[in-house]
Amino acid sequence: MPKTLICMLLPTLFCSSFLFSQVRVSSEFESGSLGKYEIIDSSKVKISDKDSLKIYSVNIFSRFDPLNPIDTALAPSARWYYFKMTGVKGKQIFLNIKNSEAIRPFYSYDGINFKRFDASENINRNQVFKIFQKDTVYISHYIPYTYSRNQSKIREWAQKPFVKVEEIGKSQNGLAVDMLTITDTSIPDKGKKRVWIHGRSHPSEQPANWHLEALINNIVADTPEARDMRRETVFYIVPMINPDGVAGGYSRSTSTGVNIEINWDRPDSLTMPEVKLLKKKISQLTAEAPFDLLLNMHSQIANSATYWIHTAKSTSGRFLGKQILLSSLTMGDRNYYAPGDQSFSDMGSRYPEGWIWNQFGEKTVPITFETPYTFFTNNPAGEWVSTESLSALGLNSFNAVYDFLKIDGNSRIILEPAKFSKRRWENISDSSKVFFGDNFLKSKKEKSKIYFSKPYLEKGNYKLFVWFVGPAGTTFDEHENRWIKAGIVNQKNSGKFKWKGVAQSGETADAILLIKE
Ligand SMILES: [Zn+2]
Known part of the structure; x- marks a missing residue:
């Protein structure tokens, strides 16, 4: 007997529950997260004489983290949702996502390849509607970056001779917290620049881990820039500092409800194993020498990338200038991060940055970088956040770290003035400006010459950029x-390099950048 006939014969209530039974929602898999769901309506409509369409309306309640036992005044977050629906093929599904936001979230038919819902499938914020092509679909706030992915990437990176992997401790639930040490081991560590990077204290912030993965890929790459960077720098990188939160599908906390981002000024009894093991490792490493840079990788709900730049009044003018230099260098072509996107806040002891600042002051620049979930530079008509755009941003971050550390490379070269006349140039160390090193120059006269040089430069063509000092x-x-492009330099023979710039009265000179073509 055809099903439609059964429906006609049986009471309405039975028919509804018959339809209801077709769609199921679950989150019993790695990083899965769902508070509860309720199918609030279903119906079958005729879409032609012969065809009908089943329509389901489902309320999805994103799951709140447990109440933070240390900071009970904090409202738990429910940002992260990641659930599986089965029995959806060919049906019109309406989802109302509650407790979080759904701004073109993602779906996947295999749990591996994720795609954003089209704008036409997410006309109203928090409502998604779509006819799915397959019976099982995974739906998530952003493309999941799981503990398993972190483990498999660590195994992949560990294959490189210049990457060492060390388990620096275990999470509350016994998962490994792994640190990568990346440097050219044929050169002694003494005197090298030192950079610490960690990510993912907040589990919902998936884009942060995709961006960090791209940055690490650039650091371990077989490129001249990466080789030069590894020769002069030691990187200590903990890509995932909250594995319990990530594996369990939490939003801003560990499985116990603690937000480990804000416990750094608390005694050990009021924090978590994850914070203690990071503090221990950092203390051990900084006993040798302070870090030059500490990057703390996050994602934010604002539709822009940003650094949280610490104000001068809570640090110092020079420290502010250094942070803005790093921030400006990360902007690259400014497609993904632009001047108006910078954020400012006071240095706070409860954050890892404050813990570092209290010990090392201006010697270390500790700073948080945030990637958005949606689109960049507040421009919905521009490029949306994706694995590809985060990868491009990862290259910008690599170049920013490279330039910030002033790596003396062979194919990306930063030079500061070698020779200038003191009668013609004023030496300025103004902390309200952004420049390389301890000072920049300002021309006092017309046609002031300035020379940049390097004892050895390989022959070839180089793009030449000059740094424009700003506020x-x-x-x-x-x-x-x-960096403003100023032309092409042709180095005819390998050997000494010299370049002359000319400035008018009032113009500034600082560093130049050569990029081998
Ligand atoms: Zn965060």
Whole structure:
């Protein structure tokens, strides 16, 4: 007997529950997260004389983290949702996502390859509707970056001779917290620059881990820039500091409800094993020498990338200038991160940055970088956040770290003035400006010459950029605080390199950048 006939014969209630039974929602898999769901309506409509369509409306309640036992005044977050629906093929599914936001979230038919819902499938914020092509679909706030992926990437990176992997401790639930040490081991560590990077204290912040993965890929790459960077720098990288939170599908906490981002000023009794093991490892490493840079990788709900730049009044003017230099260098072509996107806050002891600042002051620049979930530079018509765009941003971050550390490379070369006349140039160390090193120069006269040189430069063509000194302010103009292309340099023979610049009265000179073509 055809099903439609059964429906006609049986009471309405039975028919509804018959339809209801077709769709199921679950989250029993790695990083899965769902508070509860309720199918609030279903119906079958005729879409032609012969065809009908089953329609389901489902309320999805994203799951709240447990109440933070240390900071009970904090409202738990429920940002992360990641659930599986079965029995959906060919049906029109309406989802109302509650407790979080659904701004073109993602779906996948295999739990591996994720795609954003089209704008036409997410016309109203938090409502998604789509006819799925397959019976099982995974739906998530962003493309999941799981503990398993972190483990498999660590195994992959560990194959490189210059990567060492060390388990620096275990999480509350006994998962490994792994650290990568990346450096050219044929050169002694003494005197090298030192960079610490960690990510994912907040489990819902998946884009942060995709961006960090891209940054690490650039650091371990077989490129001249990566080789030069590894020769001069030691990287200590903990890509996932909250494995319990990630594996269990939490939003901002560990499985116990603790937000480990904000416990760094608390005694050991009021924090978590994850914070204690990081503090221990950092203390051990900084006993040798302080870090030059500490990057703390996060994602934010604002539709832009940003650094949280610490104000001068809570640190110092020079420290502010250094942070804005790093921030400006990360902007690259400014497609993904632009001057107006910078964020500012006071240094706070409860964060890892404050814990570092209290010990090392201006010697270390500790800073949080945030990637968005949606699109960049507050421009919904521009590129949306994806594995590809985060990968491009990862290259910008690599170049920013490279330039910030002033790596003396062979194919990406930063030079500061070698020779200038003191009668013509004023030496300025103004902490309200953004520049390389301890000072920049300002021409006092017309046609002031300035020379840049390097004892050895391989023959070839190089793009030449000059650094335009701008204000260490909340924002700045398009041409300021950035490398501006000034031409092509042809180095005819390998050997000594010399370049002469000319400035008018009032113009500034700082560093130049050569990029081998
Ligand atoms: Zn965060």
